[in-house]
Amino acid sequence: MSGILVVLEVRAGKLGAINWEALAAGQKLARLTGGAVTAAVLGAATEAAGAEIAAKGAARVVRVEHNLLERYTSDGFTAALKQLIDKEQPAYVVFPHTYQVRDFAPALATRCGQVLIGDVIAIGDGPVFTRQLMQGKLSGDYKHAGGGTCFVSVQAGAFRAGEAGAVAGSVEAFVPELDAAQIRTKPGEPFRESKQTVDLGSAPLIVSVGRGIKEADNLPLVEALASALGAEMAASRPICDAGWLPMERQVGSSGQTVAPKLYLAVGISGAIQHLVGIKGSQCVVAINKDPEAPIFEVADYGIVGDLFEVVPALTEAVKAAKG
Amino acid sequence: MKVIVAIKQVPERDAQVRVDAAGKWIEESGFQWSMNESDAYALEEALQLKEKNGGEVVVLSAGPERVGSTIREALAKGADRGIQVESDGLGDWDALGVAKLLAEAARSENADLVLTGLQSDDLGYGQTGVIVAELLGLPHASLILHVEKTDAGLTVKRELEEGWFQSIELPMPAALTIQSGGNKLRYATLMGIKKAKTKEVRKTTPAELGVTAPAVVTLNQIAQPKKQKTTQMLSGGPKEAAAALVEKLKTEARVL
């Protein structure tokens, strides 16, 4: 049992940035534990992806190719990767923590008698894997205690993608044995719900509201601040789940990704699924009554206080400054 | 249609968490507990499926005695009966161990559908439902917002990243992990609360289920997270802090 297998994901025909971060995490594990890095990619036609990964610095790439892998299914991917893992016997398997990985990696680990250490934000000596607990209020250090392959998935943005290698790695094919009868689910094409009427992605100023607002009736308080600033309104997921603002105003992993000059978060705790959507912001301001809210870990400026007092005061101050 | 819903009791949302003396878990004394958020949506989906298709909703929870109050809350909202896997020592079980408890407790029920939340608000593994599916040999789908019964089985709406969705067809029996926001949550009625008191809650234990879980993955230490940025905290009353912030945004950050 040796080596590190990094399983990369092609989504809508592309290899997204999180893949190179997962590759970097695999390379970090290689430095800590020894062993070579192999990258794997699954699909029905993986030639282009395989070449792209080899050029990005993976010394060895395995293309796991089969007609039944054309569309992602948990059954297909789990069965194919189980065969690859049985053959390769890696010490570590590393994934990017995507929705697809969340869907099958726990089943794959279980089939191997293992437990996935999911959504890892750092890897230290040991190796020790750090992940968040209590919605980001705490972090926990995990270790793989048993023998066998250790399964890890890494959070978006946690590892810095490395430089491409000078020489491209080798690429080989692996054809798993799959049978259509093994695949029990029938996935449909991705679709979007409704036409977007606001473009939060290019808004320069955003005021975003979270569950701290307590009731829909209190929203005008924050809307007044947004209009004083000339900012777009956005929200965390629970506000949109409750139907208080339309889903197109939701920021985060399942909503919009924004990159404003100013992102002002009101009564938002700062769960990672929210924070991944605001990484590109130039300046983050947080108003929260809890001094230990995780949002303060990424804020440039913070006010600890009751939003029902701070927000009206801020609206006045903005109006005064604008004259 | 018989639906099992796995429900976890977690610390209430705004609870102030403190690391315990051993640095292994949080100080549990003195805070309130509530139903995990996505589990409340899983329960709602189950209740609506029962209203449309008939059948039974069974809630399943593993944890110490206090977990009983969350089971009662689910019964008050309309679940028919409960199963509690009682254990004080789940703190150092990993996701596979807890999933084994849930799977074994569910197995003899032969349900048509096993629902879990997609992620717990405390440990946040985001795995238990998928592992339960694998242990029970059921097809599964995760991050589900809506479930419809069809002649062939189920059609579900799955959330993808960045505002995309997908529908998936799967046969029954099946397991699904439910994402928040697909439905509007109901409140328990007074009548429901009264009725819940007489509903059956069967208790069992890990030993009775034949599950001893040697941990494959261990949590060695917990801590306050490291800061990524140095945040300038603006102090004073709301007025002073607001004025100071506007000044900083204009002259220092230059974003206004």
Ligand SMILES: Cc1cc2nc3c(=O)[nH]c(=O)nc-3n(C[C@H](O)[C@H](O)[C@H](O)COP(=O)(O)OP(=O)(O)OC[C@H]3O[C@@H](n4cnc5c(N)ncnc54)[C@H](O)[C@@H]3O)c2cc1C
């Ligand atoms: C797969 C997945 C995808 C997700 N996608 C997204 C996503 O795209 N976007 C998203 O936002 N979330 C998403 N979530 C949910 C996310 O994990 C959090 O649950 C959510 O972001 C929390 O929203 P919140 O901060 O508004 O609420 P809470 O976490 O409840 O925080 C409320 C905050 O308000 C503060 N507060 C309360 N009262 C006051 C007051 N009077 N004055 C000042 N502050 C106050 C509290 O201290 C607290 O910090 C996703 C979760 C999962 C599992």
Ligand SMILES: Nc1ncnc2c1ncn2[C@@H]1O[C@H](COP(=O)(O)O)[C@@H](O)[C@H]1O
């Ligand atoms: N102890 C438990 N009792 C009942 N259900 C649980 C328990 N732990 C996890 N679950 C279920 O599994 C889901 C995912 O949990 P997790 O894998 O910890 O994020 C939760 O939303 C619950 O539905």
